[in-house]
Amino acid sequence: MPRFCLAFSKAPRPDPNDPATRTCTPPPGRDYTRFLKAGALKGRRIGIPRAFYYDSITLPGEGRERRGLNPEQAKVMAEAIAILKAQGAEIVDPSEIPSFVDKDPKNNFLSWPYCSGANQAKGKDENCSVNFKYGMKRDFNNWAREPWAVRAGEELSELRQWNLNHVKAGAIKFGQSRIDISDEMDLESDRARNEAMF
Numbered sequence: 001m002p003r004f005c006l007a008f009s010k011a012p013r014p015d016p017n018d019p020a021t022r023t024c025t026p027p028p029g030r031d032y033t034r035f036l037k038a039g040a041l042k043g044r045r046i047g048i049p050r051a052f053y054y055d056s057i058t059l060p061g062e063g064r065e066r067r068g069l070n071p072e073q074a075k076v077m078a079e080a081i082a083i084l085k086a087q088g089a090e091i092v093d094p095s096e097i098p099s100f101v102d103k104d105p106k107n108n109f110l111s112w113p114y115c116s117g118a119n120q121a122k123g124k125d126e127n128c129s130v131n132f133k134y135g136m137k138r139d140f141n142n143w144a145r146e147p148w149a150v151r152a153g154e155e156l157s158e159l160r161q162w163n164l165n166h167v168k169a170g171a172i173k174f175g176q177s178r179i180d181i182s183d184e185m186d187l188e189s190d191r192a193r194n195e196a197m198f
Helices: 071-086 131-144 156-165 177-183 191-195
Strands: 045-047 090-092
Touching: 071 090, 131 156, 131 177, 131 191, 156 177
Parallel strands: 045 090
Antiparallel strands: none
16 A cells, blocks of 8 residues: 655654554654755745635525634634745735635535545536545545655555455455545546536
8 A cells, every 4th residue: 555754844753553654764853844945935826715715605505604714723824824925925815716706506616515425426426526536536646656655656546456455454444435436537538527616
């Protein structure tokens, strides 16, 4: 099964219950801050999607507000944004996701449930967003191409098959319906349908 090394500024000690956490050699003092580059944010554009993530919104056809940050969370995020600016990042604020603020429920991404189980497999997923299942396969496959992936090049379909081959060993104790419906996505032919959600 693929594993990767987590790079925190002060990495935690290896987990005695997870041998994979002992496969990475940490830097001296477990301090990753020496890999940070001064000026790396200069000229980088960072969008701040306010609706839903920061500010509460009421979706079309609903009578109550959803999500948003509480005052303490908003203060912390404002401080983080100020630091990004001070380090040279160009902040685009707000940078709304069009399908999050669309007033038509048929076009509003947040109004759609995401496809999440076998009952929403291909051919039965016209009333849910494929974004989660498409994105899971795309992002897992991209992650597996990174140099820190222990089994570089492995794709979601190989992980799924590995789990099926090791059912008796408890590999999928709680099932893997989300992996199943994600793996059925074709990253080329289903791309337009996924992108249409945004």
